[in-house]
Amino acid sequence: MHSNSQLANQISKTKSSGAFFTWLKIAWRLFIRELGRGELTIIALSIILAVSSVMALSSVTDRVEQGIMSKSAAFIAADRDLQSAHPIDQLVIEKAIDLGLNTDKHIYFSSMAFAGDEMNITTVKAVTKSYPLRGELLISQDLISNKSTVKNGPSQGEVWLSKRLFYALSLDDTLLSSDTPPVIEVGELALNVTGIIESEPDAPFQVFDSGTRIIMNIDDVPATNVIQPGSRIFYRDLFAGSDSSLDELVKWLEPQLKPNQEIRDVKDGSTAMSSALTRAESFLMLAGVLGLLLAATAVAVATRLYSQRHFDSIAIFKTLGASTEQVRVVYLFQLVLITIFSVSVGIIIGSLIQSVAIEAMAGQLPSDLPPVGLKPLLIAIATGFVCALMFSIPSLLKLFSVPPLRVLRRNLGDNFATSIMAKIIMALTTVLLVLLYSQNLKLTGIVMAAGVVLVVVILLVSNVMIRLSRKIGTSVGGSAIKIALASLKRRASENTSQLIGFTLAIMLILILYSLENSIIKEWQQQLPEGTPNHFIINIAQHELDQVKQEFEQQEISLEQFYPIIRGRLTKINEEVLLQDDNNESAGKFTEGEGEQNREAEAETEEEKPEGRVGIGRELNLTYTELFPENNALIEGEWMVEGIPHQVSVEQRVAERLDIKLQDKLSFLIGAREVEVVVTSIRDVNWNSFQPNFFMIFSNDVVADFPATYITSFYIPKDQKLWVNKLVKQFPTLSVIDVEAMVQEIQKVIEQVSVSITFVLLVVVLAATLVLLAQVQSSLDERRKETVIYRTLGAKGSMIQNAITFEFLSLGAIAGLIAALVAEVSLYLLQSQMFNMDWVPHPDLWLIGPVSGAVFVALVGTISTRSLLKMTPSELIRQLS
Amino acid sequence: MNQSRISALVATNVSKQVSLPSAPSASSDEKSLHILNDIQLNIQDGESIAIVGASGSGKSTLLGILAGLDLPTTGEVHFYDKAIQTLNEEQRAQIRRTEVGFIFQQFLLVPSLTALENVMLPAELSDDAELRNSAKQKAQQWLDKVGLSHRLDHFPNQLSGGEQQRVAIARAFITSPKLLFADEPSANLDTENGKLVEDLLFELNQKANTTLVLVTHDLELAERCQRKVLLTNGHLVEKPVVTNQDPTDQGSKSNAEKPLDMQVSEAITNAF
Structure with missing residues (x-):
């Protein structure tokens, strides 16, 4: 047919840049107009939420994590160290310096220390001037005042002593800062005592050590002549710097490690600090992922609403002869504009939230927080675009397939099912986002497993419940309840998707709430108030009763x-x-x-x-x-x-x-x-x-x-001097003060707890928005119903009650399912991710349905209130 | 009728059935509903024709098929020699974009665009670069013609029903279509506004010499068309109207002698 080739020609002509530009102009116009008229509010809000919460969460967690990590790095006085029973090759330090890392070198050995007639066995730590790479070394000049200054490693010829050794050698502290400081001999070398060790970041905690210690310069070690073949020496190289350089160094080192050599970082081992950190890290990551999921849900819900509201416009476009390509270009470009707009606003809000949060938590956070990196920003932008584009695909596909005939048959296209392909795309995107964000296969697996359980349970439960409500509905009196039940039943498929949204929101809050509870509780249990802060060792059999008496008199348990x-x-x-x-x-x-x-x-x-x-x-x-x-x-x-x-x-x-x-x-x-x-x-x-x-x-x-x-x-700070008296009375006793360490750990735990609570708050906010979006998406339908009820003369209060009851029951059902799925997820999370013992959470089964019902009813009732204030004629006008 | 004029739209043996998803026990014939049966219609270029029928008679379905929004189950529709049923959706959209205008009962303006932007839209979607570039200017002219030059920047919900329909009329004419479909253009308006819109429609149509296909249940409105056909139970009955200028025109079926309004009222009675 000749006309067909003509058509093809004409169509190809439309692809000229001029036409394309006009389509973009239409998209821009639609964007500006709809934005101004508030028609894009929900979709923009949900993208803004996604971006700002991801931005706030990841920058806060990033900063807190970095802060805590560098703080806890103080516990090994470096970011990484290499421990060895043999001397460490100089090449290691050279390689580290090549990589731009700061380095420090330690040698540990035991030796006798002499001061005049006094002598004592002591543990020697020989360090370089750059010690400590992380943390603070506090050195005081006298025993009483506790006034200390921050120092780096001692110079050659200098030595610093622990209090115990100072006492043991009967030195005079008034001479410390004088021109003729006390002198001690270590091996064959005489050293000037210029300070008392008040606190070392990497203080040893060895109950069975005597606590008599010195810190000297590593370059003085050869002159002591203490190190002989067969001496027991322990070597440490310490490194600090950027993660990437550290990783590279570790990668280089690992294959050449000898037996009895070990690389450590702050998180190695199962110390209180490291397990607290790993937990906190996992929690923050999980919270971030859940926040992300909520945000993605909000975007999916909002785009569905957006799509529903544009069915007519698309039908009009197509009737006016817009080609599929034109429709796609116009609406995809509009979506891109919405996304750019929302992502920008989200980033501004996200940075505001994070600076406010950091400000608010300032008291609890390390003072020297690193600046916000680029990473949170990039993650937030990527999340915004991926969420907006991928999660809107099912809705957009539906939208694009609206037939022009809808202009004549007004409900055509309303019930188009979401294609399986679209569902697969959404599921894959979710997996990808979680994986990208967490970079943790296990967590991704758990999230997916929970997701599957969630969907299956909801499909089953919503089916049963809705059937049940039909049965009850016919036998129960009260027109509000009848209307509510009828309404639940009628919107069965829509309710299922609402239920998924509600449940997801409630479930994620429940999971985080329980985890936050159990993590913080466990930490507090670990180091409760009154955790012993001193150890006392070397109590001889015959001193036992006397020592006990002394403690009883002092009323210390x-x-x-x-x-x-x-x-x-x-x-x-x-x-x-x-x-x-x-x-x-x-x-x-x-x-x-x-x-x-x-x-x-x-x-x-x-x-x-x-x-x-x-x-x-x-x-x-x-x-x-x-x-x-x-x-x-x-x-x-x-x-x-x-x-x-x-x-x-x-x-x-x-x-x-x-x-x-x-x-x-x-x-x-x-x-x-x-x-x-x-x-x-x-x-x-x-x-x-x-x-x-x-x-x-x-x-x-x-x-x-x-x-x-x-x-x-445990002894309170103000009674500490009594300990010195005790030691004088029983000279053979060794008292080890671990107060500083306990406090450090408690402080870190407190900081992490605060950030965890903040994160929970953000997630609750995200969940609320999901609920709002979800309710909004049913508002159009509700408007139609309200018109009918109002026109038929139903009382406002009755419709209000019906709506409230519907949301109450939806919320309660969602809460119940949420509790169930949260319990399953908690089992997986606690046993697989957090290395905690799983215990049932009976409280969830109450909190879930009750808070769900209240929360959903509140959000639902408030956002539908406007419907009841309008007269039927206003409502009708809005409908057309 | 002038036989030398070319055919704008020809429907041959057009039928439309829709299958009913329920009643699994029913035979295949029972499962489907016959909306249109064996429709024959030849619309001449420049002609105005009214398709009249009671609600549920299949008027909108026929309009959809004639306008290329829908396809017949069997039969053919030719639009100026192009066989619509052989074209794909893109090609049909192309025809709508260049040669067809629409006016609907519910006005169907894009709610988020102003009156001016709504009228510009078909011009901007056009393949004709010249038309695209002069879209704004043309839209202003057309809005002026429908008496709305003071309402350019109003959104549809800020306009009265009559005003919205006038915007729709301006939108329909901006691409200078060969064929205009109007679906109950005044049904949603009060008498006065309805009359105004109808006058405007016929006046502009006459000036532009556009072929007009009007679907209505309003006999008075139908009277203003040169030709009327009655759709009843899916069958099309072509009938010279009593007040017809050309009483000798053919019309052979059983109730050919009855006046059209009687036929419609019968059809309506039957429908209930």
């Missing part, structure tokens, strides 16, 4: 006294254990993280093929019949009556040495060999600031061995 006997594990069930001496040095001197699980951590994980390797050094053994606080029985029974010579073993040691219940362990204590049977295995909370032990014997095993005692206690 003590933890249990544990006797300590040193011994070596030699055999398990007659199998002789290999004793690897190299392990020992690594174990003994590992410094830093400030936890007493040092012993457990420093042990090598390797098992040699010839046989089990023992612990490699003497252990601190104890005996008690009293089950220690903060321990948990994992297997067996605590000190079974009637069995002689029992031992209770710590779980991780048991695992590593493959020790089972009923195994027979042999210990060499002094010159005597003792055989005991394992009757229980305990989990030990190493973060409890209480004496903890790998091996606890029954009283009958070692009670006749000479022992010293250890205990811990």
